[in-house]
Amino acid sequence: GHRIIMDYLRRMCASVFEGQLNLSRLGLMKMPEDCLMMTHIRRLNLMENRIDEVDHGIGRFTNLTDLMVNANRLTELPSVLGSLPRFHRIAYEDNTIVSPPVSVQNKGSDAVIAYLKRLWE
Secondary structure, eight states, X not given: OHHHHHXXXXXXXXXXXXXXXXXXXXXXXXXXXXXGGOTTOSEEEOOSSOOOOOOGGGGGOTTOOEEEOOSSOXXXXXXXXXXXXXXXXXXXXXXXXXXXXXXXHTXXXXXXXXXXHHHHO
């Protein structure tokens, strides 16, 4: 309990200087509200949690280039990711994602991002 909270706070503070936020393996069930205020983030790592939805507030992360959401409980990736001008890499394996369709996912990260951009337009 206490150690996880301290680890979370340390990671949040480090992100201010590093431009990346690593919230992997914290047992999170959703993206923390605090995280959604950190729009300077370029790389966001949410791997190996229990998150079932990427918050649409991620659309405020206009500097985001990389998103890692491997090994969560996601069933879809929000189309708002397609609105992010610098976004070019996503890791989404080990989820049960149905949107984008598996046929798109099988083509890799570039195809998934292109799909999300088309949805957003």
